[in-house]
Amino acid sequence: MSCDAIGSRLTARDIGWGPNAAHTLIEKVSFSLDAGDRLAIVGPNGAGKTTLLRCLYRGLVPTTGSVYVDDEDIHALPARKVAQKIGVVLQEMPADFPFTVKDVVLMGRIPWRVGLAGWTDADRQQADHALEHLNLQHLSSRTFSTLSGGEKQRVLIARALAQQPQIIILDEPTNHLDIRHQLEIVDLLSSLKLTVIATLHDINLAADFATKAALMQDGRMSAFGPARTVFTEDRLSGTFGVKVRKRPEVTSGFTFSLAAS
Numbered sequence: 001m002s003c004d005a006i007g008s009r010l011t012a013r014d015i016g017w018g019p020n021a022a023h024t025l026i027e028k029v030s031f032s033l034d035a036g037d038r039l040a041i042v043g044p045n046g047a048g049k050t051t052l053l054r055c056l057y058r059g060l061v062p063t064t065g066s067v068y069v070d071d072e073d074i075h076a077l078p079a080r081k082v083a084q085k086i087g088v089v090l091q092e093m094p095a096d097f098p099f100t101v102k103d104v105v106l107m108g109r110i111p112w113r114v115g116l117a118g119w120t121d122a123d124r125q126q127a128d129h130a131l132e133h134l135n136l137q138h139l140s141s142r143t144f145s146t147l148s149g150g151e152k153q154r155v156l157i158a159r160a161l162a163q164q165p166q167i168i169i170l171d172e173p174t175n176h177l178d179i180r181h182q183l184e185i186v187d188l189l190s191s192l193k194l195t196v197i198a199t200l201h202d203i204n205l206a207a208d209f210a211t212k213a214a215l216m217q218d219g220r221m222s223a224f225g226p227a228r229t230v231f232t233e234d235r236l237s238g239t240f241g242v243k244v245r246k247r248p249e250v251t252s253g254f255t256f257s258l259a260a261s
């Protein structure tokens, strides 16, 4: 079942991308994840986090460098093969989607479909399992576009799980969620054996969730490593230009305030 799937290794080597030769948005990004790692990417608005994610899931072809999943260069693989390995949950929500929740989750099975065959029993089981995992069974017949932002987000995560990927990439997955659902999603992602890569704006949530962390600043990955070594007062204040204090009694208890000018 989707929740028992094992993650893959992912290696990014010297990734760079820009809309044209004179304009680079990310440069020389290199890092390596072991199977089952959970990477939190944090950084200021416009630092290049989403652009990096796009290169990692083959949404953009990097202008330099390569991305490997278990030694296979994803940009040399057909899109369908990559979709069998990497599930993606993006920030943009389809606004007017005339499908039920169950239909949307079943769409996660498209990379596994053979020819024009309809959904198989295995497809339906995977979709049901993902719906259960996200506590969404009661919404399965609702039209997706009638859901709240938080409910939509959970459906899109269920769709990614139904895809049975080894790696799941999420762009600000807790954005639309209230605090309880934020914690539930982070808990769920942490309970998977998959390799997970997520951009997050909440540093404390990121510190709780991540085995590895990366700081992005001005298109560069300025720090990467075990979360506890990356999330330090000095590094965070240098990256965000704010005063950062760590509360010693809590593992992930950072407080933030504007630095005196």
Ligand SMILES: Nc1ncnc2c1ncn2[C@@H]1O[C@H](COP(=O)(O)OP(=O)(O)OP(=O)(O)O)[C@@H](O)[C@H]1O
Pocket: 019, 025, 043, 044, 045, 046, 047, 048, 049, 050, 051, 052
């Ligand atoms: N196709 C593009 N052409 C030109 N500029 C772009 C393009 N895509 C993104 N940008 C710009 O590149 C910068 C980085 O964007 P990106 O979305 O990767 O940042 P981010 O770190 O994810 O930001 P946020 O935290 O605000 O979501 C931004 O200034 C953005 O406007």
